[in-house]
Amino acid sequence: xxxxxxxxxxxxxxxxxxxxxxxxxxxxxxxxxxxxxxxxxxxxxxxxxxxxxxxxxxxxxxxxxxxxxxxxxxxxxxxxxxxxxxxxxxxxxxxxxxxxxxxxxxxxxxxxxxxxxxxxxxxxxxxxxxxxxxxxxxxxxxxxxxxxxxxxxxxxxxxxxxxxxxxxxxxxxxxxxxxxxxxxxxxxxxxxxxxxxxxxxxxxxxxxxxxxxxxxxxxxxxxxxxxxxxxxxxxxxxxxxxxxxxxxxxxxxxxxxxxxxxxxxxxxxxxxxxxxxxxxxxxxxxxxxxxxxxxxxxxxxxxxxxxxxxxxxxxxxxxxxxxxxxxxxxxxxxxxxxxxxxxxxxxxxxxxxxxxxxxxxxxxxxxxxxxxxxxxxxxxxxxxxxxxxxxxxxxxxxxxxx
Amino acid sequence: xxxxxxxxxxxxxxxxxxxxxxxxxxxxxxxxxxxxxxxxxxxxxxxxxxxxxxxxxxxxxxxxxxxxxxxxxxxxxxxxxxxxxxxxxxxxxxxxxxxxxxxxxxxxxxxxxxxxxxxxxxxxxxxxxxxxxxxxxxxxxxxxxxxxxxxxxxxxxxxxxxxxxxxxxxxxxxxxxxxxxxxxxxxxxxxxxxxxxxxxxxxxxxxxxxxxxxxxxxxxxxxxxxxxxxxxxxxxxxxxxxxxxxxxxxxxxxxxxxxxxxxxxxxxxxxxxxxxxxxxxxxxxxxxxxxxxxxxxxxxxxxxxxxxxxxxxxxxxxxxxxxxxxxxxxxxxxxxxxxxxxxxxxxxxxxxxxxxxxxxxxxxxxxxxxxxxxxxxxxxxxxxxxxxxxxxxxxxxxxxxxxxxxxxxxxxxxxxxxxxxxxxxxxxxxxxxxxxx
Numbered sequence: 001x002x003x004x005x006x007x008x009x010x011x012x013x014x015x016x017x018x019x020x021x022x023x024x025x026x027x028x029x030x031x032x033x034x035x036x037x038x039x040x041x042x043x044x045x046x047x048x049x050x051x052x053x054x055x056x057x058x059x060x061x062x063x064x065x066x067x068x069x070x071x072x073x074x075x076x077x078x079x080x081x082x083x084x085x086x087x088x089x090x091x092x093x094x095x096x097x098x099x100x101x102x103x104x105x106x107x108x109x110x111x112x113x114x115x116x117x118x119x120x121x122x123x124x125x126x127x128x129x130x131x132x133x134x135x136x137x138x139x140x141x142x143x144x145x146x147x148x149x150x151x152x153x154x155x156x157x158x159x160x161x162x163x164x165x166x167x168x169x170x171x172x173x174x175x176x177x178x179x180x181x182x183x184x185x186x187x188x189x190x191x192x193x194x195x196x197x198x199x200x201x202x203x204x205x206x207x208x209x210x211x212x213x214x215x216x217x218x219x220x221x222x223x224x225x226x227x228x229x230x231x232x233x234x235x236x237x238x239x240x241x242x243x244x245x246x247x248x249x250x251x252x253x254x255x256x257x258x259x260x261x262x263x264x265x266x267x268x269x270x271x272x273x274x275x276x277x278x279x280x281x282x283x284x285x286x287x288x289x290x291x292x293x294x295x296x297x298x299x300x301x302x303x304x305x306x307x308x309x310x311x312x313x314x315x316x317x318x319x320x321x322x323x324x325x326x327x328x329x330x331x332x333x334x335x336x337x338x339x340x341x342x343x344x345x346x347x348x349x350x351x352x353x354x355x356x357x358x359x360x361x362x363x364x365x366x367x368x369x370x371x372x373x374x375x376x377x378x379x380x381x382x383x384x385x386x387x388x389x390x391x392x393x394x395x396x397x398x399x400x401x402x
Numbered sequence: 403x404x405x406x407x408x409x410x411x412x413x414x415x416x417x418x419x420x421x422x423x424x425x426x427x428x429x430x431x432x433x434x435x436x437x438x439x440x441x442x443x444x445x446x447x448x449x450x451x452x453x454x455x456x457x458x459x460x461x462x463x464x465x466x467x468x469x470x471x472x473x474x475x476x477x478x479x480x481x482x483x484x485x486x487x488x489x490x491x492x493x494x495x496x497x498x499x500x501x502x503x504x505x506x507x508x509x510x511x512x513x514x515x516x517x518x519x520x521x522x523x524x525x526x527x528x529x530x531x532x533x534x535x536x537x538x539x540x541x542x543x544x545x546x547x548x549x550x551x552x553x554x555x556x557x558x559x560x561x562x563x564x565x566x567x568x569x570x571x572x573x574x575x576x577x578x579x580x581x582x583x584x585x586x587x588x589x590x591x592x593x594x595x596x597x598x599x600x601x602x603x604x605x606x607x608x609x610x611x612x613x614x615x616x617x618x619x620x621x622x623x624x625x626x627x628x629x630x631x632x633x634x635x636x637x638x639x640x641x642x643x644x645x646x647x648x649x650x651x652x653x654x655x656x657x658x659x660x661x662x663x664x665x666x667x668x669x670x671x672x673x674x675x676x677x678x679x680x681x682x683x684x685x686x687x688x689x690x691x692x693x694x695x696x697x698x699x700x701x702x703x704x705x706x707x708x709x710x711x712x713x714x715x716x717x718x719x720x721x722x723x724x725x726x727x728x729x730x731x732x733x734x735x736x737x738x739x740x741x742x743x744x745x746x747x748x749x750x751x752x753x754x755x756x757x758x759x760x761x762x763x764x765x766x767x768x769x770x771x772x773x774x775x776x777x778x779x780x781x782x783x784x785x786x787x788x789x790x791x792x793x794x795x796x797x798x799x800x801x802x803x804x805x806x807x808x809x810x811x812x813x814x815x816x817x818x819x820x821x822x823x824x825x826x827x828x829x830x831x832x833x834x835x836x837x838x839x
Contacts, residue, residue, distance in 0.1 A: 190697070190716055290607055316612070316615055317614040318612065320691075335804075369829075370802070370824065371821065
């Protein structure tokens, strides 16, 4: 009895130990919001969900006093956090808070500047050095040059003019400019972003800043500069790292800009880099390409289980993403015979299901022709007599050489 | 008819006589035989075309420019709209209304007495039709890439060899001076010993989502268009856009392999071999009917230590085109008459008499006609085209399986990977089959 008791204590201790470990590895994150010319009530919970989803961050939202209220009461202890996300564009913070934030970043604190955060604090020198580039708030040549790409060449342009503009909201193509940065490593070099504002004509000190990605602001698409405008930036300030994304204009519930898998994943990667200087997250299978925008209905990556739950309903003209999900898992399982057999078994199960559509069976037979083993041969042989599936079944059997 | 046939036999016989004297296609002086000479009507090369969509029409126009060197007599296509347009163009050029039209290539081959056929079809048809034409001992101008699978390519190469016909691949960059000059500088070591090659091919572009099934246009023989490919309902996608569907093409990667990979091989002496190890990563569409990789990045290692990277242009510093990197510098070529080098002096270099002089052609279509007359191989022979597309197809297999592929370039076999080996061919829908050569 005593022994068991001791074991229990030991087990409880282990549990505490592991959960403590877990807490240590999830980075405490502070999302600051409360004033914005944008719908911060919609955006801030989405930012929290996107970050916490990774398992890397545990974030809390802190709401500042409202416009015109006493900002002295806004006095967070930044040192408690590994990452501070700014979803704020409003009244100046107190001198004391500003100094604390500058100290936090100088000492290695991570920062994410999201969308209109680069409109904020036009006269706070250090903040503008952290953002690299900013817009609106009467910014002009006194605040620094425009920085953009023109004909694939990086341009620093000191000409006079306003800072900050955007044309009509639209889908736009994001181009990776630095492919070996931890944030952009392994990402497609071109991908379509969900409907959003394309921030243009940003200007600022642009010190210690790398432009990771740009988007072409085509004037034909509703007001544009005809330049490749910076969209994602990585900046260092003291020992601190700042990830600056100009994307993500929020509608109620987030809207297409925030549901865009490209926005979500670059935010998650940028946030990790801001904390550690590296990115351990794998690029997910649903990262968009130039082919088209990919929206995540609930901000989450589709799992293989979900893909298998829906693949059997496939009909022509329906979404093909469930198949894409299965195919990407197959590629990831390269050389892993046991893993591939598991997938094969799941495909065969759907193939056998009476509820599965003919079109879904055709897709699965094609996949089995590539990864199938002896396991699927008997069930494919049965399908040869099915007039609707004969061609695909024979295709698969020929490949499997049976 | 008898007259035509005997002239045709004459052309063939003289071709066969000369063919034996040429072995390596790599080092030849310029080919000008038959050029600038007025040709008697009976000496004209009688030519027809299978596939007269955009690329087929473009080739036809280039042949028609050769005026009395050729006589265009017949066209074949599964789309009556293409046929009508092609016939109209040819009749206008011939000032008569004699051009014959066919919807079935078998009937076309049976009825027409031809010296040459220009072929521009979706890739999934190449294996069957290229081999069928070669087996009729008719010379072929065939569009790149010459095959959809490595097995198709092997079959075509064997058919061309066995029948000893003249083959010209539509890799027309070979007949442009900047590409030849770049390749000649590279192969003669003007950038030093070549260590690494970068080949930039176009990025993939926007998709069209998942269109619904729709009625087949009355003018289109959809079942024939599909041919050996799996039967699918018509969704408004056939001409041109077949390039973005894996059943018919490998996308920009395979579409352009016959250009910039072919040039890379030419300048590096890799025309008659292949890599020994291939790895790669693709970006695939998440949504829609288009399913070819829209981005790709493939690394090939050769037995002699050369490495070749083939990627969509935006991933590469030099973007589109071919760049040979040697231990002394680099040489780059691209369309738009572009040739550049790490040191401009490289571009002024003279190639000595005893160095390698690459085959010179100034007009790709004329070169094909000249070769039929002379019996000398054309500038873009079939084996060389097969080697160029094999690089892309092996890259496709590496990306599809997620594995590093080991390749035996002599036997043309994937080593120790039965699952990947399966992807060297695509089963054909019955009754279609590759001919046994």
